Amino acid sequence: MARVFSAVDIEDEDVLDQLEKTQERLNLGFNTVPREKMHITLEFFEDVNEKQIDKIKRSIRNIQIDSFQASINGVGAFPSEDYMRVVWAGLKAPEIFRLKKQVSTHGVTSQDQNSFTPHITLLRVQDINPKRKRKLQKHIDEYREHSIADFEVNKVKLFESVLTENGSKYRILEEKKL
Incomplete structure (x- = not known):
């Protein structure tokens, strides 16, 4: 059984530089995601077998969407800004929903x-005290539309x-150019 996920991998070095700069501005001593692991997850699967992986690979091979432009814009938190576990940068591109489908x-x-989303x-936020939480909330608010x-x-x-x-190591199982 394997853990797999479909994703749009962020490979553009300039984009990764900008994401790291945003990360640095927001970081108050939390766990940062390394640039080589920055991506937009489309779907995540916890325990799948080879037959299921083959079905997922087939759906990726059958994608019928052309490449498209996307904007990384704004930041937020999951599951909420009152109870933060993940701080993220948002993606704006209507085509991403068609791609996911x-x-x-x-x-x-x-x-x-x-x-x-x-x-x-x-x-990744862990053990945040009220003072750091307020500071992080303020940073998120400042970068909400950045x-x-x-x-x-x-x-x-x-x-x-x-x-x-x-930590986790990623291995590419399938790749489809749009």
């Missing part, structure tokens, strides 16, 4: 329980996420 035609049940995780970068969405990838004692 096409990627999701495989019939395999994903772990996604919430509505799709396209985003790039910047920070334009971070524009980029072309031109690929979808299926990654396997292997948990190790040093």
Whole structure:
């Protein structure tokens, strides 16, 4: 059984630089997401077998969308700004919803329980005291509408996420150019 996810990988170095700058401005000593792991998750699957992975790969190969422009704009927090576990940068591109729909035609049940909010995780928040929480909320409010970068969405990838004692390692299982 494997952990896999379909995603738009952020590969543009200039965009990654801008995401890191935003990350630095928001970070109050939390766990940052390394630039090589910055992506927009389309779907996440906790325990899937090879047959299910093949179905997901097939849905990725069958995508019929051209590449499109997207804007990384604003920041927010999951599950809420009162109870922050993840600080993220938002993605604005109407086509991302069509892309997600096409990627999701495989019939395999994903772990996604919430509505799709396209985003790039910047920070993972743990053990936040009230003072740091207020400061982080203020930073989020300041960057809520901040334009971070524009980029072309031109690929979808299926990654396997292997948990190790040093964190997760990603391995590309499938890739589709748009």
